[in-house]
Amino acid sequence: MTIDPGLRRLALRTLLAAFPGHTAPEWSTDLVEQGLAGYTIFGYNIADPAQVTALSAALRTARPNVLLAIDEEGGDVTRLAHRTGSPYPGNAALGAIGDLDLTRRVYHSIGVELARAGLNLNLAPTVDVNTATDNPVIGTRSFGADPMKVAAHAAAAVVGLQQAGVAACAKHFPGHGATVADSHLELPTVDVSAQVLRERELPPFAAVVAADAKAIMTAHIRVPALTGDDPATFSRAILVDLLRGEFGFTGAVVTDALEMKGASVAAGGIGPAAIRALQAGSDLLCVGADVDLALVEQLAATIAAAISSGELSLARVEEAAARCDALANWTMGATQQEPAPRLGYEAARRAIIVEGSLAGFEKPFVVQLRASHTIAEGVVPWGLSPHLNGTPQLAVAADQTSAEALIDAAHGRPIVLVGRHTHRNPAARTLVEQLAAAHPVAVVEMGWPASWRPHGAKAFVTTYGASHANGRAAAELLGLAH
Structure with a gap:
C-alpha cells in the first residue's frame, strides 16, 4: 500500500x-x-x-x-x-x-x-x-x-x-x-x-x-x-x-x-x-x-x-x-535553573508519622518483607538497606519464613519490620501479627497507608512512600542511618 x-x-x-x-x-x-x-x-x-x-x-x-x-x-x-x-x-x-x-x-x-x-x-x-x-x-x-x-x-x-x-x-x-x-x-x-x-x-x-x-x-x-x-x-x-x-x-x-x-x-x-x-x-x-x-x-x-x-x-x-x-x-x-538536592530528603522527614513508641529499638534487627511492584513503578530499590549503619538485616518473603525463624535470627534484638502495602498480603499480615504477639516489633509501612494495625506492635511508622528519600527518613528516625 x-x-x-x-x-x-x-x-x-x-x-x-x-x-x-x-x-x-x-x-x-x-x-x-x-x-x-x-x-x-x-x-x-x-x-x-x-x-x-x-x-x-x-x-x-x-x-x-x-x-x-x-x-x-x-x-x-x-x-x-x-x-x-x-x-x-x-x-x-x-x-x-x-x-x-x-x-x-x-x-x-x-x-x-x-x-x-x-x-x-x-x-x-x-x-x-x-x-x-x-x-x-x-x-x-x-x-x-x-x-x-x-x-x-x-x-x-x-x-x-x-x-x-x-x-x-x-x-x-x-x-x-x-x-x-x-x-x-x-x-x-x-x-x-x-x-x-x-x-x-x-x-x-x-x-x-x-x-x-x-x-x-x-x-x-x-x-x-x-x-x-x-x-x-x-x-x-x-x-x-x-x-x-x-x-x-x-x-x-x-x-x-x-x-x-x-x-x-x-x-x-x-x-x-x-x-x-x-x-x-x-x-x-x-x-x-x-x-x-x-x-x-x-x-x-x-x-x-x-x-x-x-x-x-x-x-x-x-x-x-x-x-x-x-x-x-x-x-x-526553558532557562537553566538550580535544583534543590536536599529538599526531597527534608520533605520525606516531615511526612513520617509514628504511632506508639520506638523506645527500646535503638539496636534492632531489620527485616524487609519482599513486595511486588506495579508496571508503572518498575523494579526500583526500596527500603532501609541503602541507609543502614551496619545494623543486621534480612530480606525475606513472608510466605517463606516464620515468626519463630525471625525471632531466632534476631538473637535477642527487637525487630523492625519493613513492608510495602503489608495489609494486602495475607501471609505478611499473619506473619507480622504472630511476630508482634511474641516479640518486640516496630512496623515501618512504606506503601499506601491502610487502617490495619497489627495487635501487639510497639510502634507503627508510616512513610507514605518507598523512595530513596522515604527510606532515608525512616532510617534516620530510627537512629540507624550511616
Whole structure:
C-alpha cells in the first residue's frame, strides 16, 4: 500500500514513540527529522545524568523542539533515579504534609533536573483521588483521598514544574483513583453516578486546567455514566464535551500508553486504538514502551489510511498535530535553573508519622518483607538497606519464613519490620501479627497507608512512600542511618 507522504508526516506529528538502549538509533533521529512528535524516555534508556543529557542532545540535533517525555513523579515512580530510588518523596507524602508551597518547590526541583537533562514533558503529576485503599496502580502516587486537598496540591505541582520550563501532563483523566484493577492489564470500571464523579474525581482536573497545565493524560478506564462501554481515551463526551467544552482546556490531550490492555484490547489492537483516540479528541498518542521502527511506521500508515478512507477527519488530525506542535514550542522557553538536592530528603522527614513508641529499638534487627511492584513503578530499590549503619538485616518473603525463624535470627534484638502495602498480603499480615504477639516489633509501612494495625506492635511508622528519600527518613528516625 502506497502512503501519501504528507499524510504520513501528519500522522507522525501525533505520535510519542520509544526506542531501546542508551543511545538513539539512527531510525529514531530520522523519524524526528520527518516530523515525529517525540519520544518517551524510560528507565532502560537511562544510565546516568551525563548519558541522558547526551541522549536528549542527540535527538535535538534532529529537531530542537522534539518532545522528550518522561514519567518522573518522584516517590515510587521514577525514571531518572530508577537505579537508586527517587531523592524526592511522592505525592502521598506531600499530601500528608499539607504544605502547598513545599509541593510546588519539590515539583519545581524535579522540573529543573529534567530541564537540565534536556527533557521537556513530564508525564506528571498524578492527580487521581485515591479513594480505593487497595488501588493496585495509584496508591502512593496520589496526594490523598480528599478531592479538595488533591486539587490544591495538583495545581501547586503543575505550577512548580512549569516554572522550571517543563510542561506538566496531569493524569489520569477523568480519575483512576477509585479502581481496584490495573489498566495496564485490563479495562477497569468506575461505576458511579455523574454527580459522584463531579464531586470526587473531577475537582483536581478542574484545578490543573485553571493552573494552565499544558497537557492532560487520559485514563484507559470505563466510566459508564459518561463513557458508556468505552474507555475514557475513546470518549468524545469525556475529552471534548467535558474537558474542553466545560472545563475550558486548550492544551494537548495525551493518551496513556496505547499498548496497555485497557486500550489495545478494547479497540482490537494498537492501530485501531490510535484511530479511536484521535476520533475522540486525543492529540498526542503515547504508543508505549515496547516500540520499534516497524510499529511506528505501522501506526503512521494506519492513521494515514484512515484519513484517506474518510474514517478519520483530516481536520481532526491537523488539529491534533497543531496542538502537539504548540506544546513542543512552549517548552523552548526553558532557562537553566538550580535544583534543590536536599529538599526531597527534608520533605520525606516531615511526612513520617509514628504511632506508639520506638523506645527500646535503638539496636534492632531489620527485616524487609519482599513486595511486588506495579508496571508503572518498575523494579526500583526500596527500603532501609541503602541507609543502614551496619545494623543486621534480612530480606525475606513472608510466605517463606516464620515468626519463630525471625525471632531466632534476631538473637535477642527487637525487630523492625519493613513492608510495602503489608495489609494486602495475607501471609505478611499473619506473619507480622504472630511476630508482634511474641516479640518486640516496630512496623515501618512504606506503601499506601491502610487502617490495619497489627495487635501487639510497639510502634507503627508510616512513610507514605518507598523512595530513596522515604527510606532515608525512616532510617534516620530510627537512629540507624550511616
